[in-house]
Amino acid sequence: xxxxxxxxxxxxxxxxxxxxxxxxxxxxxxxxxxxxxxxxxxxxxxxxxxxxxxxxxxxxxxxxxxxxxxxxxxxxxxxxxxxxxxxxxxxxxxxxxxxxxxxxxxxxxxxxxxxxxxxxxxxxxxxxxxxxxxxxxxxxxxxxxxxxxxxxxxxxxxxxxxxxxxxxxxxxxxxxxxxxxxxxxxxxxxxxxxxxxxxxxxxxxxxxxxxxxxxxxxxxxxxxxxxxxxxxxxxxxxxxxxxxxxxxxxxxxxxxxxxxxxxxxxxxxxxxxxxxxxxxxxxxxxxxxxxxxxxxxxxxxxxxxxxxxxxxxxxxxxxxxxxxxxxxxxxxxxxxxxxxxxxxxxxxxxxxxxxxxxxxxxxxxxxxxxxxxxxxxxxxxxxxxxxxxxxxxxxxxxxxxxxxxxxxxxxxxxxxxxxxxxxxxxxxxxxxxxxxxxxxxxxxxxxxxxxxxxxxxxxxxxxxxxxxxxxxxx
Amino acid sequence: xxxxxxxxxxxxxxxxxxxxxxxxxxxxxxxxxxxxxxxxxxxxxxxxxxxxxxxxxxxxxxxxxxxxxxxxxxxxxxxxxxxxxxxxxxxxxxxxxxxxxxxxxxxxxxxxxxxxxxxxxxxxxxxxxxxxxxxxxxxxxxxxxxxxxxxxxxxxxxxxxxxxxxxxxxxxxxxxxxxxxxxxxxxxxxxxxxxxxxxxxxxxxxxxxxxxxxxxxxxxxxxxxxxxxxxxxxxxxxxxxxxxxxxxxxxxxxxxxxxxxxxxxxxxxxxxxxxxxxxxxxxxxxxxxxxxxxxxxxxxxxxxxxxxxxxxxxxxxxxxxxxxxxxxxxxxxxxxxxxxxxxxxxxxxxxxxxxxxxxxxxxxxxxxxxxxxxxxxxxxxxxxxxxxxxxxxxxxxxxxxxxxxxxxxxxxxxxxxxxxxxxxxxxxxxxxxxxxxxxxxxxxxxxxxxxxxxxxxxxxxxxxxxxxxxxxxxxxxxxxxxxxxxxxxxxxxxxxxxxxxxxxxxxxxxxxxxx
Numbered sequence: 001x002x003x004x005x006x007x008x009x010x011x012x013x014x015x016x017x018x019x020x021x022x023x024x025x026x027x028x029x030x031x032x033x034x035x036x037x038x039x040x041x042x043x044x045x046x047x048x049x050x051x052x053x054x055x056x057x058x059x060x061x062x063x064x065x066x067x068x069x070x071x072x073x074x075x076x077x078x079x080x081x082x083x084x085x086x087x088x089x090x091x092x093x094x095x096x097x098x099x100x101x102x103x104x105x106x107x108x109x110x111x112x113x114x115x116x117x118x119x120x121x122x123x124x125x126x127x128x129x130x131x132x133x134x135x136x137x138x139x140x141x142x143x144x145x146x147x148x149x150x151x152x153x154x155x156x157x158x159x160x161x162x163x164x165x166x167x168x169x170x171x172x173x174x175x176x177x178x179x180x181x182x183x184x185x186x187x188x189x190x191x192x193x194x195x196x197x198x199x200x201x202x203x204x205x206x207x208x209x210x211x212x213x214x215x216x217x218x219x220x221x222x223x224x225x226x227x228x229x230x231x232x233x234x235x236x237x238x239x240x241x242x243x244x245x246x247x248x249x250x251x252x253x254x255x256x257x258x259x260x261x262x263x264x265x266x267x268x269x270x271x272x273x274x275x276x277x278x279x280x281x282x283x284x285x286x287x288x289x290x291x292x293x294x295x296x297x298x299x300x301x302x303x304x305x306x307x308x309x310x311x312x313x314x315x316x317x318x319x320x321x322x323x324x325x326x327x328x329x330x331x332x333x334x335x336x337x338x339x340x341x342x343x344x345x346x347x348x349x350x351x352x353x354x355x356x357x358x359x360x361x362x363x364x365x366x367x368x369x370x371x372x373x374x375x376x377x378x379x380x381x382x383x384x385x386x387x388x389x390x391x392x393x394x395x396x397x398x399x400x401x402x403x404x405x406x407x408x409x410x411x412x413x414x415x416x417x418x419x420x421x422x423x424x425x426x427x428x429x430x431x432x433x434x435x436x437x438x439x440x441x442x443x444x445x446x447x448x449x450x451x452x453x454x455x456x457x458x459x460x461x462x463x464x465x466x467x468x469x470x471x472x473x474x
Numbered sequence: 475x476x477x478x479x480x481x482x483x484x485x486x487x488x489x490x491x492x493x494x495x496x497x498x499x500x501x502x503x504x505x506x507x508x509x510x511x512x513x514x515x516x517x518x519x520x521x522x523x524x525x526x527x528x529x530x531x532x533x534x535x536x537x538x539x540x541x542x543x544x545x546x547x548x549x550x551x552x553x554x555x556x557x558x559x560x561x562x563x564x565x566x567x568x569x570x571x572x573x574x575x576x577x578x579x580x581x582x583x584x585x586x587x588x589x590x591x592x593x594x595x596x597x598x599x600x601x602x603x604x605x606x607x608x609x610x611x612x613x614x615x616x617x618x619x620x621x622x623x624x625x626x627x628x629x630x631x632x633x634x635x636x637x638x639x640x641x642x643x644x645x646x647x648x649x650x651x652x653x654x655x656x657x658x659x660x661x662x663x664x665x666x667x668x669x670x671x672x673x674x675x676x677x678x679x680x681x682x683x684x685x686x687x688x689x690x691x692x693x694x695x696x697x698x699x700x701x702x703x704x705x706x707x708x709x710x711x712x713x714x715x716x717x718x719x720x721x722x723x724x725x726x727x728x729x730x731x732x733x734x735x736x737x738x739x740x741x742x743x744x745x746x747x748x749x750x751x752x753x754x755x756x757x758x759x760x761x762x763x764x765x766x767x768x769x770x771x772x773x774x775x776x777x778x779x780x781x782x783x784x785x786x787x788x789x790x791x792x793x794x795x796x797x798x799x800x801x802x803x804x805x806x807x808x809x810x811x812x813x814x815x816x817x818x819x820x821x822x823x824x825x826x827x828x829x830x831x832x833x834x835x836x837x838x839x840x841x842x843x844x845x846x847x848x849x850x851x852x853x854x855x856x857x858x859x860x861x862x863x864x865x866x867x868x869x870x871x872x873x874x875x876x877x878x879x880x881x882x883x884x885x886x887x888x889x890x891x892x893x894x895x896x897x898x899x900x901x902x903x904x905x906x907x908x909x910x911x912x913x914x915x916x917x918x919x920x921x922x923x924x925x926x927x928x929x930x931x932x933x934x935x936x937x938x939x940x941x942x943x944x945x946x947x948x949x950x951x952x953x954x955x956x957x958x959x960x961x962x963x964x965x966x967x968x969x970x971x972x973x974x975x976x977x978x979x980x981x982x983x984x985x986x987x988x989x
Contacts, residue, residue, distance in 0.1 A: 004639040005718035007591075008615055009694060013653045014589040016580060016614060018605050019596035023619075023658060026910040030662075032655045035587045038576040041601055054604060059611070080484055080537060177484065229537050232486055239488050399578060406563065407486045415491055430578040 040431040049463035052470035053428045056309065061474045065425075068307035072326045073403040073421035075305065076366065079298035080176040082227040083290065086186075086219040088211075090166035093154050093183050097166065099130065102151045104162025104359045105317025106332040110141045110148060114318035116197025116354050119445025120161035121146075123199030127207045128165050134199060152313055152324070156183040157296045157359035159289055160195035160441055160449075161318070168207070169215025173230060173293040175301055182296035186210055186218070189283035191345070196441040196448035197354070213272050214279065221262030228258045230294045235408045237287075238368060238418075243376035244291040245360060245369030246437040246452055251287040256280050292359065295366035302421075304329040307473050310402060311422040311465075314365045314434065314457055318357035318441075323461045325424060327473060333465040335458030340440045342453015354443040356455045361436045367405055367418030370435035370454060371397040375410045379437075393435055394419060400426040400434065424469060427462045478551040479528050482539040486512065487562065499558045504549035508558060509542040580605055584612035594657060595644075596620055602645060603627040610634050610642065618644030618699065619658050621870065625706050628699065632710040641718070642711060644699040648675030648878075648911070651682065651695035659880065661909035662949035666691020668784050669725035671715035673698045673732035674759075676823025676868075676907065677777060679945055680972045681731055681757070684781030686947050687970075690789040693725040694718075703735030709743045716743070720750040727788025728754045729780055730771075733828065734761060734847075744769035753787040755780055759828050777829060778973035798974045802967065803981040806901070809937040814900040815986045817979045818893045819864035820886050822879040822916075823945065826905045826972045831864040833976030837984040838862055844869055859893060862983055880912045887923040894927035894938055900986045901939045902927070903979050905972070906957060908946025917944065917957040924964050939982075942966040943975040 014033035017023050027034040043049035056065065089096050096102075101124055103117060113121065122137035125146070131137035140146060151158040158164050162185075170183040185195070188206060192198040222228070233254045240250030263273060280286045299312045308326035315322055322332040337355035344350070363369035373380065374394040377387045394410060397419040404417030422434055433456040440451035487495070492510050499508035509526065511517040513534030521527040526542050534540050539562075543554050577583035584590055593609035595602050599622030609616045616635065623645035635642030643650055648659035649672065656662065661679055663686040672678030675697060682692050696718070698711035712730065719725045728750060735743065735758060747754045747769045755772045757780035766773040772787065774780035778795060785793045817834055821827035827845060835841050840861035842853040853863060855871035866872075867879035867886045879886050886904075893899055906916040913919060924940060931938030942961045946954045961968050969975040 003718075003721070004613070004615065005641065005714075006721060008641070009653065009718075009722055009724065011591055011653075012589065013655045014587060014591055015657070016583045016587065016590050016593040016609065017596075018580060018593060018609075020594075020619070022911065023594055023596065027655060027657070030655045030910075032653075033587075033589065035577065035583050035590065037580070037583055038578055039597060039605075040578070041598070042604065045600075047600075050601075050604070078484060232537060235486055235488065395575075399582060409488070409491070429581075432578060 042431070043428040043463060043466070044431065044459050046463050049428060049466050052466040053425060055470040055474035056425050056466060058474065064307045065309055065473060068305050068327060069310050069402045069421060069423060072302040072305040072308040072310040075178065075301040076298045076420060077403065077405045077407060078177050079301045081173045081182070081230045081294040081297035082176050083171060083222060083230050084174045084227045085172040085222045086169050086215055087172055088166070088215070089164055089168050089170050089183070092172055093156060093164070093170060095149070095154055097147060098128070099145055100147045100149060100166065101125075102149055102154055102156055102158060102162060102164040103317060104151060104158045104160065104357060105315045106320055106322030106334050107150055108148070108317045108319060110146075112319055114354055114357070115444040116357060116441040117161040117163070117318050119197035119199045120163035120194045122445070123194045123203055124163045124165040126199070127204050128167060150315070150317075151359055152315055154183070155181060155300065157292045157315075157362050158185055158195070159292060159360045160358040160439065161197060162359050163194060167211050169211060169218065171290055171293045173290075173297045174227075175297040178301040180297060180300050182293045182300060184289045184293040184296070186215060187283065187286050187289050189279060189285060192448040196439070197445050198448040199446055213268065214276055217263060217266050217268050217272065217276055218259065220266035221259050224262035224265045225258060228255075230290060231407060233258065234291055234294055234368070238372055238375045238408055239411055241376055241378055243369055243372040243379065243437065245288070245363040246439070247284070247376045247379045248286070248288045248291070249284040251291060252280070252284050255287040255290055288360070291368070292362050295362040295368070299362065299365055302326045309424045309469055309473070311365055311424060314361040314436070315359045316356045316361065318355055321356060321457045321461055323457065323465060325465050325469065328465070328468055331468065333461045333468065335460035338455050338458060340438055340453045340455040342440065342451055344440065344451035345449075348442070348450040352442055352450055354441045356436070356438060357441060358438065360438060364434055364436050365422065367401070367420040368408070370437040371419050372410060373435070373437070374412050377412070396432050397435065399430050400432050424462050424465045428466055433457055433459060476545055476547065476551070477526060478543050478545065478555060479526070479531050480541045480555060481513065481530050481534045482541065484537055485539040486537060487539060495561045498561050499543070502554065502557050504546050504554055505543060506546060507544040509540070510558065511540055512536060513538040513540050580608040580612060584609070584614060590614060592617065592652065594619060596658070599623045599645070603631060606631050606642065607634065610638060610640055613638070613640070615641040616643065617650055617657055617697070618642070619648065620644070621646040625701060625704070628701060629707055632707060636710055636714060641696065641714065643697045646700045648697065649678040649695065650697040651692050653694070654692075656910045659907070659909065659911040661686070661945070661947050663947055664691030665693070667693050667724060667726035667788055668729060669693045669719035669722060669727070670695040670729045670731065671698060671712050671719065672696070672730070673700055673702045673712060673735075674825045675700075676945070677731040677759075677825030679823070679907065679909065680777045680825060681729060681781045681784075683945055683947055684778055684971055685785055688781060688785045688790070688793045688795070690785040690793070693722060700733070703732050703739045703743065705736040705739065709735070709739045712743050713746055716746045716750060716754070720752060726752065727784050728752055729784040730754065730756045730758070731777070731780065731825075732758045733825070734758055740765065744771060747771040755784045755787065759825065760832055776973040776976070777825070778971045798969070798977060800981065803978060803985060806939050806982060807985045810900050810986055811897070811936055813897050814936060816898050817862045817901045817903060817983050818859055818899055819903040819979065820889055820893070821864065821866050821905050822868055822886070822907050823905050824866045824868050826943070826945070826975070827864050827866040829972045830903055830976040830979045833980040834862050834864070834983045837980055844871055859896065865889065880907050880916070883913060883916065883919050887920060890920070890923045890927050891930070894930040897934065897936065899938065901941060901979065901982045903941045903975060904943070905975070906942060906944045906961075908944065908950040908952065908954065908957060915952060917942070917960045921960065921964050924966060928965060940966045941969055941975060941978055943969045943972060945972070
């Protein structure tokens with residue numbers, strides 16, 4: 001009779017070695033197979049989180065979670081976000097009022113906001129005509145007249161400070177598969193811009209032009225083109241060497257190609273159309289927010305899948321990094337926002353950097369951005385790595401995710417799908433934190449973007465999420 | 475000829491991939507023509523001109539995948555479609571690039587290493603249980619090298635392993651030999667037919683080396699972990715180990731080694747002897763003959779005796795061991811001052827320490843140790859020696875926060891120099907453990923301290939006898955002969971087994987007392 005013991009005695013020994021590298025050498029010397037783990041204490045050695053992890057990995061619990069996570073990633077991967085229009089935030093974003101200001105990341109009050117976010121908020125207050133200048137705007141912001149709210153709690157995402165006020169135009173992206181809608185602001189192109197904390201007259205003037213010309217022209221354009229399949233464009237852009245967070249050259253061409261006929265048919269003057277064409281051409285980032293809305297529309301479809309440990313939000317407000325999980329809808333788990341490491345524009349030093357900020361980590365939550373670094377070897381220099389490291393980033397993210405998205409693939413990895421569905425448990429078990437590509441804003445209000453690089457969430461956010469999940473699921 | 479068309483809604487593949495998939499689909503046996511493409515106007519136009527455009531295909535959108543297969547008469551369309559769809563997900567493995575694959579978790583290593591059958595867990599005791607459980611859940615046998623694993627966790631792991639028919643060796647288990655591969659602390663011994671189940675690490679090493687010295691070899695050596703025969707654990711691993719060796723055609727005789735087991739557990743374990751269908755030799759340090767014989771086993775009074783009986787019963791009935799020359803002790807005693815009455819044992823191996831200590835206990839009750847069962851004779855790790863003292867430097871008290879003395883000898887070296895200053899010391903006994911996991915030159919690293927100890931004594935006008943036992947084989951690196959020669963050259967009296975070492979210590983204690 002064959003038992004596990006007889007089968008061991010009659011097979012070649014093949015050892016998985018956990019903890020001591022010297023045993024690797026000894027076993028190899030005796031001619032047996034050995035695989036030595038790159039081991040770190042699970043859950044960072046935090047006993048409460050480790051107990052939660054153990055509870056979530058108990059077989060009967062794990063079985064329930066596996067089914068839930070399969071459902072969550074199926075929703076994410078089958079979501080089909082379509083660009084169905086553009087509109088004024090006040091007209092389209094749920095819950096928007098003339099005195100509401102949306103911001104990035106988890107909830108935060110005015111007094112706790114960092115420099116770039118305060119800069120963006122005061123700039124937006126002036127732009128909306130709620131104050132005559134930035135000083136008065138700061139008083140208004142502190143007065144309690146303004147309703148501050150995370151973008152994420154208004155079906156939206158916002159890059160960097162994420163500041164979105166009533167008159168700004170936003171993308172309207174509908175997930176055709178599940179029916180939910182996501183919104184996000186328009187790219188301001190440039191570096192000295194509101195979302196990076198800049199707020200001088202040139203910034204306000206550009207916002208006015210975007211409100212009066214750029215936004216309305218885009219709105220008309222989509223009325224002519226009809227809905228645009230953004231996941232299709234995303235897949236193509238990734239095949240063309242974008243990771244669609246820090247590199248958007250291909251995606252912007254594809255999106256503009258889709259919009260151009262509509263823009264040409266719009267009711268604006270030729271001079272205005274040329275302004276818009278020039279503005280789009282001025283920065284590859286034009287489509288950056290669009291892909292964020294794609295990710296948001298897909299991930300929101302997974303919110304509320306009971307028992308799921310899949311992460312549906314990663315977002316930062318410049319002070320805290322927050323995550324949300326499919327199985328615990330509406331709850332934020334936060335830790336301190338981290339430094340971003342990467343090249344800076346001439347004249348700036350690391351100590352000038354504001355901490356990690358923005359909802360753009362929604363792209364990594366979906367599986368592109370830093371997760372798809374292997375698709376964009378052109379920018380590994382930007383994040384300080386080699387092409388081989390870029391391949392490794394995507395492989396590592398495969399260790400902490402649930403599935404590979406067959407609809408968005410990476411040519412250099414033999415068309416492996418995007419690593420999809422970050423699993424809180426896997427992050428704790430492996431000690432691998434999600435990698436995020438991002439921009440760096442100056443720490444002070446009024447200056448703007450000063451660099452770009454990579455960062456990670458704080459492990460504590462995942463540890464808290466595991467504890468809360470263990471309480472509800474296990 | 476017949477045509478099948480399927481539209482997979484909301485499924486995107488890039489055109490280059492689809493061209494490749496179509497090419498391969500066209501090569502499938504039974505396929506006349508295959509067409510796999512997105513539902514774009516252009517692609518639908520191509521299908522139209524081929525006369526393949528059905529109403530379903532006409533309705534496909536740009537985000538939908540169209541699969542059209544024209545097959546030989548009589549071909550199984552369902553099967554062909556399955557084969558074409560399989561091409562959609564089939565991928566060559568990603569190339570390794572510059573980074574070799576490294577695994578972070580037991581789960582990923584197990585799924586990435588299909589032939590894996592055993593895991594060694596040697597992480598901090600707080601995490602060892604989790605990693606061991608993961609390994610068991612992945613169908614791997616486990617050896618937990620870690621210590622400080624809570625006993626409740628050990629019980630749970632062993633119950634889980636037992637329910638799956640898997641081995642859960644350890645925790646605090648230094649030694650195993652599986653399929654002739656020594657794991658963690660172990661010696662290079664000949665393959666053979668003696669199967670060992672041992673609850674003691676150095677005890678297992680000692681019997682394996684003695685069996686090798688007798689010209690026989692080891693089939694399997696299963697280390698159960700030091701607490702396996704306690705009341706709480708109940709001998710789960712030893713019983714499963716006996717049963718596995720009983721069923722193993724490569725094993726002709728079974729040898730059990732343990733420190734004294736809990737009574738209830740001892741009888742449970744001995745109950746297995748009758749069912750084994752093979753001779754079973756039992757060496758439980760300080761155990762009694764009656765229970766073993768009543769259970770149908772062969773009682774061994776020492777490690778040497780255990781190895782000898784096992785080899786005689788299972789391999790070579792004529793095997794024998796050369797008796798030590800009693801004159802050696804007499805010659806030593808003649809050189810001692812009247813004050814020099816006590817034996818001091820400085821050991822790396824717990825069972826080796828035990829064996830010598832029990833030998834001296836036969837002739838004196840003035841025996842002190844950090845592993846003494848008698849609480850009145852327990853000597854804490856930091857205390858000076860008194861009377862006959864036996865120290866196990868591998869015990870938790872000494873290893874707390876530092877490596878095992880088989881790897882880091884510094885505490886023992888310092889103690890050797892210290893003992894040499896004591897005018898009451900007649901004999902210092904030491905073990906030197908060779909093999910995998912051990913120090914690369916255990917004798918060499920001790921020689922300066924030996925020289926210093928000898929000089930300290932001779933400066934004070936005394937002879938200091940040092941007895942050294944080298945646990946190892948000619949196949950170990952460094953080899954047994956080389957280490958023995960080095961001890962010889964340093965004036966150390968070399969013994970040939972743990973048992974002989976104990977006898978030397980006992981006789982010295984007995985005769986020096988009398989002198």
